[in-house]
Amino acid sequence: MANRNKNIEVEIKETANQSESLTELEVLVKNKVIGTVRQPLDEQVTVLYKAEKEMTAKTIDEGIQMIIAEYNLHDQ
Structure with missing residues (x-):
């Protein structure tokens, strides 16, 4: 039997640390933080997972996709 695809609502919010240089x-x-994407001005994007694992990405969009993939793989 095949599993059905579930629709999951993902929300992206700016943090209090948001500034012109960051x-x-x-x-x-579901109102639970599953990861954070951080990019200082003109630097690499850092992806922080909720499991306190840290990686880098080329773009913010790629970082968000990495977090969602990690969530789908391990937390659903």
């Missing part, structure tokens, strides 16, 4: 976004599912 872009910081939280990725939430």
Whole structure:
């Protein structure tokens, strides 16, 4: 039997640390933070998972996709 695809609402919010020199976004599912994407001005994007694992990405969009993939793989 095949599993059905579930629709999950993902929310992206700016954090209090957001400024002109820092872009910081939280990725939430069901009002729980599943990861954070942080990019200082003209630097690499840092992806912080809720399991306190840290990786880098080329773009903010790629970082958000990495967090969602990690959530789908381990937390659903």
